Amino acid sequence: xxxxxxxxxxxxxxxxxxxxxxxxxxxxxxxxxxxxxxxxxxxxxxxxxxxxxxxxxxxxxxxxxxxxxxxxxxxxxxxxxxxxxxxxxxxxxxxxxxxxxxxxxxxxxxxxxxxxxxxxxxxxxxxxxxxxxxxxxxxxxxxxxxxxxxxxxxxxxxxxxxxxxxxxxxxxxxxxxxxxxxxxxxxxxxxxxxxxxxxxxxxxxxxxxxxxxxxxxxxxxxxxxxxxxxxxxxxxxxxxxxxxxxxxxxxxxxxxxxxxxxxxxxxxxxxxxxxxxxxxxxxxxxxxxxxxxxxxxxxxxxxxxxxxxxxxxxxxxxxxxxxxxxxxxxxxxxxxxxxxxxxxxxxxxxxxxxxxxxxxxxxxxxxxxxxxxxxxxxxxxxxxxxxxxxxxxxxxxxxxxxxxxxxxxxxxxxxxxxxxxxxxxxxxxxxxxxxxxxxxxxxxxxxxxxxxxxxxxxxxxxxxxxxxxxxxxxxxxxxxxxxxxxxxxxxxxxxxxxxxxxxxxxxxxxxxxxxxxxxxxxxxxxxxxxxxxxxxxxxxxxxxxxxxxxxxxxxxxxxxxxxxxxxxxxxxxxxxxxxxxxxxxxxxxxxxxxxxxxxxxxxxxxxxxxxxxxxxxxxxxxxxxxxxxxxxxxxxxxxxxxxxxxxxxxxxxxxxxxxxxxx
Amino acid sequence: xxxxxxxxxxxxxxxxxxxxxxxxxxxxxxxxxxxxxxxxxxxxxxxxxxxxxxxxxxxxxxxxxxxxxxxxxxxxxxxxxxxxxxxxxxxxxxxxxxxxxxxxxxxxxxxxxxxxxxxxxxxxxxxxxxxxxxxxxxxxxxxxxxxxxxxxxxxxxx
Numbered sequence: 031x032x033x034x035x036x037x038x039x040x041x042x043x044x045x046x047x048x049x050x051x052x053x054x055x056x057x058x059x060x061x062x063x064x065x066x067x068x069x070x071x072x073x074x075x076x077x078x079x080x081x082x083x084x085x086x087x088x089x090x091x092x093x094x095x096x097x098x099x100x101x102x103x104x105x106x107x108x109x110x111x112x113x114x115x116x117x118x119x120x121x122x123x124x125x126x127x128x129x130x131x132x133x134x135x136x137x138x139x140x141x142x143x144x145x146x147x148x149x150x151x152x153x154x155x156x157x158x159x160x161x162x163x164x165x166x167x168x169x170x171x172x173x174x175x176x177x178x179x180x181x182x183x184x185x186x187x188x189x190x191x192x193x194x195x196x197x198x199x200x201x202x203x204x205x206x207x208x209x210x211x212x213x214x215x216x217x218x219x220x221x222x223x224x225x226x227x228x229x230x231x232x233x234x235x236x237x238x239x240x241x242x243x244x245x246x247x248x249x250x251x252x253x254x255x256x257x258x259x260x261x262x263x264x265x266x267x268x269x270x271x272x273x274x275x276x277x278x279x280x281x282x283x284x285x286x287x288x289x290x291x292x293x294x295x296x297x298x299x300x301x302x303x304x305x306x307x308x309x310x311x312x313x314x315x316x317x318x319x320x321x322x323x324x325x326x327x328x329x330x331x332x333x334x335x336x337x338x339x340x341x342x343x344x345x346x347x348x349x350x351x352x353x354x355x356x357x358x359x360x361x362x363x364x365x366x367x368x369x370x371x372x373x374x375x376x377x378x379x380x381x382x383x384x385x386x387x388x389x390x391x392x393x394x395x396x397x398x399x400x401x402x403x404x405x406x407x408x409x410x411x412x413x414x415x416x417x418x419x420x421x422x423x424x425x426x427x428x429x430x431x432x433x434x435x436x437x438x439x440x441x442x443x444x445x446x447x448x449x450x451x452x453x454x455x456x457x458x459x460x461x462x463x464x465x466x467x468x469x470x471x472x473x474x475x476x477x478x479x480x481x482x483x484x485x486x487x488x489x490x491x492x493x494x495x496x497x498x499x500x501x502x503x504x505x506x507x508x509x510x511x512x513x514x515x516x517x518x519x520x521x522x523x524x525x526x527x528x529x530x531x532x533x534x535x536x537x538x539x540x541x542x543x544x545x546x547x548x549x550x551x552x553x554x555x556x557x558x559x560x561x562x563x564x565x566x567x568x569x570x571x572x573x574x575x576x577x578x579x580x581x582x583x584x585x586x587x588x589x590x591x592x593x594x595x596x597x598x599x600x601x602x603x604x605x606x607x608x609x610x611x612x613x614x615x616x617x618x619x620x621x622x623x624x625x626x627x628x629x630x631x632x633x634x635x636x637x638x639x640x641x642x643x644x645x646x647x648x649x650x651x652x653x654x655x656x657x658x659x660x661x662x663x664x665x666x667x668x669x670x671x672x673x674x675x676x677x678x679x680x681x682x683x684x685x686x687x688x689x690x691x692x693x
Numbered sequence: 694x695x696x697x698x699x700x701x702x703x704x705x706x707x708x709x710x711x712x713x714x715x716x717x718x719x720x721x722x723x724x725x726x727x728x729x730x731x732x733x734x735x736x737x738x739x740x741x742x743x744x745x746x747x748x749x750x751x752x753x754x755x756x757x758x759x760x761x762x763x764x765x766x767x768x769x770x771x772x773x774x775x776x777x778x779x780x781x782x783x784x785x786x787x788x789x790x791x792x793x794x795x796x797x798x799x800x801x802x803x804x805x806x807x808x809x810x811x812x813x814x815x816x817x818x819x820x821x822x823x824x825x826x827x828x829x830x831x832x833x834x835x836x837x838x839x840x841x842x843x844x845x846x847x848x849x850x851x
Contacts, residue, residue, distance in 0.1 A: 164743040221745075247747055275747070380751060428748060462742060489742045546743070 096122045106131050128152060133591050135173060135197065136616065139644045140181035150186045152216070153178070157197035159594045159638055160544075161569050163221060166596055166636070168620065170651040175199045175222075176206075177649075183210035191216035198222070204229030208236035215267075216242040226251035227276070234260040244272035244299075255280035255303075261288050270297035274323050274354065279303040282311070289315045299323025302356050306331055306339060313342035322346070324354035327362055327381075336365070344368040353377035360387045370394035374421075377402040379428055385440070389414045399423045399455075404430040405441040405462065412445035416452025424458040425449055429489060443470035450477040458483040465496045466523055471505025475512040484509055485520035491547040491572075494524040501525055507532035510540075517564075520544040530554040534561020542567040552579040559583035569594040576633075577604035584612050592640035599633045602626070608639070609656070616642050619655040766837065772800050772814070772845040783840065788833045792816075796845065804845055814845045 091099075100123055103109055113123040128151040132138060135157045144150070157173025175197045182189050189211045199222045207214060214237045227250060233243065234257060258273075258280040268288065273280070280303070289295060289312050297320060300309070304325030313319070331339065349369045358381045373395050378388070385408045392398070392411070398419040405427055407415075415422065427441065443466045450456060450473070457480050466488050475481075494501055502523040510516060510533050517539055521529065525548035533543070534557035541564050548554070556579040558568065568590065576599040587593060587608075602625035609617040619625050620636040628634070646656045739749070771778040779799060786792045789806055793816065797804045805813045806829030816828040820839040828836070828843070 161743075163745050164741075165739045165746070247745060249746070379748060428744060429742060431751075462744075487742055491741070544743075546741075 093118065093122055097126055100126055104129075125149060130154070132156070134640050134642070135178065136644060136647050137591070137640060137642045140178045141185075142644070144181045144185035148186060150182070150189055152191035152193070153182065153189060154193040154195075155197060156195045159569065159592060160196075160567070161571065161594055161596070162196055166571065166594075168651075168653060171620065171654060172647065172649055172651070173197045174649060175203045179203045179206050179210075183207075187211060188213065190214055193218040193220075194222055195220040196222065198224040199229075200224050201226055201229035201232070205232045208232045211237075213239055215239055218242060218244040218246070219248050220246040221248065223249040227253045227255075227257040227278070230273075231257040231260040234258065234265075235262065238262075238265065239267050240265060241267055241294075242270040243268075244270055244297075245275050246272060248275050250276055252277045254278050258288070259284045263287075263291070266291050267294065268292040269294050270321075271295070272297065272299035272323065274299040274301050276301045277303065282308045286311055286315060292316075293318075295319065297321035297351075300325040300354060302326045302354075305329050307335060310335070310339045310342045313339075313346065317345040318348055319346055320348050321351040321375075322349055322353070323377075324352075324356075326356045327354070327358035328356070331362075340365050340368070347372075349373065351375035351377075353379075355381040357381075358383055360384070363387050363391050366391060367394055371396065373398055375400040379404060379426075382406065382430070385411045393418045395419055397421055402426040402428070404428050406430050407445070408440035409442055409445040409448065410440075412441075413448040413452075416448040420453060421455060422449070422453040423455050424483075425453075425456065426460040427462060429462040443467055446470070447473050447477075450474040455480075457481055460485040460487075460520075462487045462489060464489050465493045466502060466505070467495045467497050468500065468502055468505035468508075469495075469497070471502065472508040475505075475508035479512040480515065481509070481513040482515055483518040484513065484516060485518065485544070486522055487520065488523035491522070492524045501529065503529040503532065507536075510536040514539065516540055518542045521548060522546060524548075526550050527553040527557065530557040531561075534558050537562055539564050541565065543569070545570045545573060547572045549573045549575060552576055555579035556582065559586045565589075566591045568592075570598060571595070572597040574599055577601055580604055581608060581611075584608055584615075587615055587639055588612060588641050590641065592638065594636075594638050596636040598637075600637055601632060602628060602634050605634065605637060614641055614643065616640055616646055616656060618650070620653060621655065622653055625655055768840060768842050770796065770799075770843040770845070772802075773847050775800075781843070783837055789829050789836075792828075796843075800845060802845075814847065816843065817846055818843050 096119065100109075100112060100119075103112060106127075106129065109123055109127055113120045124146050126149065127147045128149060130143060130147050130150050130152065131154045132143060133156050135155050155175070155178060157175075158167050158171060161167060162171070173196060175194055179192075183206055187210055190213050192207060192214075193216070197219075199219060204225055207217070214233075217233060217237075217240075222245075225248075230243075230245075230250075233240065255276075255278040261268075261284075265288075269292075271288075278301075280301075282304070285304075285308070289298070295316050296318070298312070298316060299321070300312070300323055302325055304312075306325075306327065306329045309324055313322075343365055346369055349372060352366070352369065352373055352375070355378060360383050363383065370391065371394060374397055376392075376395060376398060377400075379402050381388075382404065384406055388403065388407050388411050392401070392415050396418060399421050401415065401419065401422060401424070403411075403426070407427065412427075415425075427445070441463060443463060446459065446461050446463070447470050449459075456478055459481065460483075463486070466486065471486075488502075495505070502521075503526055506521055506525070506529050510519070516537055519533070519537065519540055519542070521533075521544070527550045530549060530553070533540070537543075540562050543558065543562070543565065545554075545568075552575045554573065555570075555575040558565070559579065560583055565586075570593075573595075580600060581604055602619060605617050605619050605625070609615065616639065618638045618640075619634045620638060621634050625634055650656065766783045767780050768783055769778045770781050781796070781799075783792070786795065793804055793806060796816065800814075803813045804816050806816055806827070817825050818828050818836075818840045819825050819842045821841060825844070831839075
């Protein structure tokens with residue numbers, strides 16, 4: 031890198047920018063490519079004076095060579111950068127991309143994606159905004175998978191993997207997938223809804239090479255456990271099966287046979303209906319499991335059954351992740367001791383055991399990296415975690431409901447302080463707590479400047495620092511100041527505009543921010559939109575900002591994936607202005623009542639704004655209103671939105687001038 | 694574009710405990726933030742704290758269990774005109790039929806749900822919002838979560 035910068039210092043004119051772009055690109059490539067491309071850049075720059083843009087184009091690499099180089103590039107961010115260099119790189123890249131990620135299913139049309147990436151093997155899509163998880167998006171809003179499945183079935187039938195998050199998936203979709211993609215291997219549905227177990231049966235019956243079928247927290251119309259029996263006897267390729275969100279009992283004998291004939295099965299997550307005797311029989315048949323989600327853990331077992339189960343657990347020599355454990359009885363916790371020393375991930379969100387039992391378990395998990403637990407663990411339990419689990423990277427503490435009514439709270443801010451002190455690798459936290467203090471936040475920030483994800487939910491809205499009665503501004507200031515790599519943040523408690531000034535000033539790498547019940551005025555939004563350079567997703571509820579901040583920072587919205595606001599003070603008028611001003615944004619007003627019937631300045635209920643090259647969507651329900659735009663500026667189907675966090679906006683703009691692209 | 698100055702800047706002391714219903718909200722510029730931190734409506738919120746549906750159901754289940762200490766949930770039952778009430782464990786019943794049967798037996802009169810009838814007593818309940826409602830409209834599980842006390846009314850009153 032040093033040598034090429036020296037060469038750059040000597041060059042003039044347009045070429046300077048070409049080469050700086052090229053070299054910046056190179057710097058981000060895989061290390062084994064660097065020597066080749068480095069050489070290339072030096073040899074090109076030696077004759078820099080004579081090079082103009084067209085000559086550079088003339089020096090293009092043979093497409094086979096280029097294709098070979100690009101095939102080493104996996105990360106989509108790098109591929110997006112590659113596709114912006116020049117037309118031939120764009121063409122080569124798009125023909126070789128196998129894994130496609132679309133962060134907002136309405137940002138681009140399925141047809142455009144299918145056209146651009148004909149060799150697509152894997153498609154990942156996200157639909158509804160994140161706040162849909164908390165019932166803030168009314169049913170029927172959208173996020174339908176069908177248009178995508180239909181388009182891919184027609185254009186890219188060699189699709190093998192589909193991963194959907196927060197989308198509406200119907201049985202027809204599942205049947206279409208089963209019928210259209212001959213070599214279908216992976217189906218992962220996270221927080222999806224709209225389908226029944228009949229759709230699952232179609233997948234099970236038809237996809238002969240199915241490897242992964244995972245239903246993570248989906249809402250499924252459960253018509254019974256028969257679907258599992260549809261896996262044919264010839265299916266032996268299963269690697270991962272997760273049906274933990276289903277209610278009905280599946281036939282144990284079918285499950286046993288399926289597990290027995292799946293030698294590659296690494297991950298098995300059962301639903302609650304699978305009892306302990308069933309679990310034992312399954313574990314015996316799959317001692318190679320790496321991830322296990324048990325069923326209900328509270329049946330009455332006699333001594334013999336208990337020892338059999340203990341033996342089955344002890345045989346799981348490769349087990350790294352454990353979850354399920356619904357209603358686990360304290361007396362069964364010792365059954366898990368044999369797997370604890372190897373566990374790297376433990377999900378106790380459904381295990382309603384008390385602190386002493388949790389400590390017994392966790393003190394044996396010295397390799398634990400990820401822990402999800404209920405607040406029943408209390409401060410004392412977290413202190414134990416801090417001293418035993420030195421490898422901990424991610425901690426989530428969920429409310430058990432106990433604290434909402436009681437004044438006697440055993441989980442306080444002290445728990446998180448202990449963990450931040452004792453666990454040097456901790457980088458991701460989701461913590462639900464009744465109240466907090468600034469001192470605790472400052473201490474946590476000082477202990478752990480390596481946070482990437484910090485989500486604190488103070489459950490009492492507007493709760494100030496309970497010792498000083500001051501807002502939590504100073505506490506969050508410490509977090510954003512110290513944690514330079516912070517990518518995701520959720521704030522809560524009593525916060526004034528000052529808190530957001532600090533966030534805007536310091537949180538330069540912040541990609542996603544969630545705010546609820548905070549701020550005093552427009553300034554809060556203004557600070558965020560004008561300060562946070564890397565902001566991609568912003569979701570806000572019940573905050574008192576209004577039109578001015580939104581309109582003033584309209585341009586920022588096109589650099590973000592989306593902005594959600596509910597129960598704020600934005601008027602329909604402002605939405606209209608914003609929509610007309612910004613043709614590449616969809617401004618959706620989600621309101622029970624036609625916004626026109628409101629007085630002009632009256633606030634709308636919810637707004638969802640996202641950048642798109644697909645124009646306003648056509649599948650909106652009656653409670654979603656978008657505003658008609660004036661004639662659109664022609665948009666390229668280059669999907670500039672996927673850009674390169676690594677390029678600044680200006681560099682991009684210059685590249686598009688230097689290397690004119692015809693689309 | 695100017696911000697209309699007719700709404701007051703938010704401050705924590707001005708939280709209104711009533712959420713404007715759809716029919717009232719259109720002209721209310723001083724939209725009070727909708728979270729009632731101390732009202733009894735708090736338990737019914739489906740969107741706070743921000744946890745996913747599966748966990749929320751689990752919470753509901755736990756609260757239910759906690760109230761009765763695990764397996765019982767006693768509510769007071771009054772018959773109109775009778776000053777002394779009774780106490781009844783709702784967890785002992787599987788549904789509305791067994792509840793009615795038991796109550797009819799306990800108060801030695803015929804009690805029904807729902808439809809007004811000149812002859813029979815009608816069972817009503819007070820929910821967690823404090824309103825008196827007719828028993829039998831909602832699913833049994835939902836009823837268990839929301840009921841606070843029962844009242845057997847005289848027929849003419851309904």
